Amino acid sequence: MTNINIISEAQLAEVVASATQPLNIEGRGTKRGFGRPSLPLPTVSLAALSGVTAYEPAELVLDAKPGTTVADIARLLAAQNQELAFEPPDLGPLLGAAPDAGSIGGAIACNLAGPRRLKAGGARDHLLGFSAVSGRGEIFKAGGRVVKNVTGYDLCKLMAGSFGTLAIMTALSLKVLPAPEKTRTLLLLGLDHAAAWEAMTKALSSGHEVSAAAYVPAGLAAALQEERLGDGLTVTALRLEGTALSVADRMAALRALLGGRTEELHTANSRAFWRRIGDVAPFVGDARAVWRISAPPSGGVTLAQAVESIPGAEIYFDWGGGLAWAAVPDTGDAAAAVIRAAVAAAGGGHATLVRATDATRAAVPPFQPAPPPLAALEARIKNVFDPRGLFNPGRMWA
């Protein structure tokens, strides 16, 4: 199928306005396998519409075109001791693509966020403004370049998580933040599910400003490639960030609060650990289907038990138990029924099939089906951005 390489906003508007058939929309194509399988249609690629157009460290704002890689942006920010605080994960390797290849447009459009989500917010919270081309072939903008802004509807929120189905972003303004000076992680080893939840809840309810909290069962701990985990124990990990003195003090306080058998990861080791958690390293390179589940943190134990009762399935948790990654055999419905029932039993939320074969993703709705009134509203929203149904047909819903 043809590939249409976009090099300017005006060209994109022209392409859309004159389109005679629907289009697949992609940034750098690293998440092609996420969502329903794409249809054989011409693909509009934003890869060449790239580059950082402005970066003002003192204003905490960076403007980029959608095809810029997240990795390039991260390098630029790191030189000023800043970062994208939502820790955009790199799901490329999980989905069979190269590492560090994903675009910023794609990261925002998929609304993905890493371990710091529970403290710093998600991708949705860091998009300050954008320009885009709607399905009418019109160029429009929304938001701005400042954090405090309530001028008009917050269309940035709709862009984040719309998987290219509403409008094609051509320029983004992002909120950036100072990177923490120090990072350390406390590892509690050998806690069972219930004890792990108690520890994470205690830590997150304390004043110690825990910026990430994960639980990895024994079977998966080895995949985190951290020698201190070693001997087949579960790992409950809690991250502290801030100034050196503060991190040291809080680490001592946290250890006193939680006790038990502990280890610590410092600086680079801590960073590598959380990257693997966020990038779903435990499930890279195997053939199973992978689910991403958002549910109330307290429902995590129920969820874990449900998934672990499926033969060949494994699960681990981030966001203090509020986010689960589960790998299940890619057969039948890839355990969709079991998992979605478990999410309901855990107090509601959503389960998204992030990785599976084309056949499975065509048969099982990858995105959690919404109740009828919400689904109807979402369809109307789709229609007011893209009335001709041009963008990514079938990507989110059949």
Place this chain on the structure above:
Amino acid sequence: MTLCMPAPDAAVIARRAAIAQVLRGLVPPANVITHEDALKAYDSDGLTAYRQPPMIVVLPETTAQVSAVLAYCTREGIKVVPRGAGTGLSGGALPLADGITLGLGKFNRILEIDFPNRCIRTQPGVTNLALTQGVAHAGFYYAPDPSSQIACTIGGNVAENSGGVHCLKYGVTSNNILGLEAVMIDGTVIRIGGKHVDAGGYDLLGIMTGSEGLLAVITEVTVRILPKPTTAKALLLGFPSNETAGACVSAVIAGGIIPAGMEMMDRPAIHAVENFVHAGYPLDVEAILIVELDGPASEVEELIARVEAIARTAGACYCRVSTTEAERLAFWSGRKNAFPAAGRISPDYYCMDGTIPRGALSKVLARMREMETRFGLAVANVFHAGDGNLHPLILYDANKPGELDRAEAFGAEILKLCVEVGGVLTGEHGVGVEKRDLMPVMFNDVDLAQQQHVKCAFDPQGLLNPGKVFPTLHRCAELGRMHVHGGKTAFADLPRF
């Protein structure tokens, strides 16, 4: 100044008694208000320059009643204006002569406090402060803290995406809510999100937040709560000029520090406040900054020292660090009473709310001084300096002919300046009717049409809070056929209703 609102529908007004009768069958009869005197209490919100008694006030008590009222209004083509506590500063809850004001005041219960999931499920009429009070015993709080927090409702906060002095570090309303229940104008009840993070599907939670009562009526909110920081300390800094104070703000941020709050006041504001609450502010400076650091004790100590050093380098001529909680609160008492203090030095004041890039602070202040001369009115400035959100208070006397008009023209000029330097028209108070006609300064016709398309997806008949936010009303069908060339619609000269 007279405000252009959509022409009232005489046919609807003529049926007022019959409509009230029907409504008395849908909600407890005592909750339908039609008496002229009683309606007066609802004739404006915090933007008191504009007043209009509503046709009828309805105070439903349950989601089912809200649904029944809205379904009836849709069938009969009656306009509806949602209302929380009426503290809004942009006229978002300004009633319509032919519309029902739907008050959420009876939705005043916290429904559930869930500590393991660190959230509160609440009805929308609960005040912002009551949420924090409801969980304070366990060491938690709800972070966004608008200065109006004793009065404003969480429903109103969601509708306006309100901020507060601590949102520099902790975010505004949209960063702190997890779920909503809302009723669409046709009576359909929707539930968005819950106790989990990221609602899933299109971010309806995000688009509802800050929608100023134009998309749906909020009947339940789930908010995130945070553990209270173990320590909080504040610095009170004085500067010989606005430029040096502005430079200090930028230097703190550039130094990698995000304080919990960083507030600035200029000389007129300092004097007004000091005479009123005696907060202990220095009077021989041109500007003060209050910088608050919170979190673990050792970090607070370390950062206080760093901010102090940065301030000295930037040229601070006064520096005091709070040594007790009482002293810290005294620093804030001045800032939190800035609006009433302005009310004491001037018969009336008009509060603006633009946001600018931090770096443009001193330039914008200098331009404002020029404007003071031109408009013949004085300004006292308070701002959320850390995030560039200005609150110039334009001092005027409504009893002097022409002063209100001049104040409004001055305000409009300030907001245009905000946009000119790369900022926006409103940081937290909303567009409402106040900045409605300025929207084209920031957005072209296509931008605005795309937003109105979103309105159509929720409210195709345009019955929910019409006349707010958008400078022109388009019927949804006509919007669909609109042709746009180079950012201008074919209806560019369409009359503003």
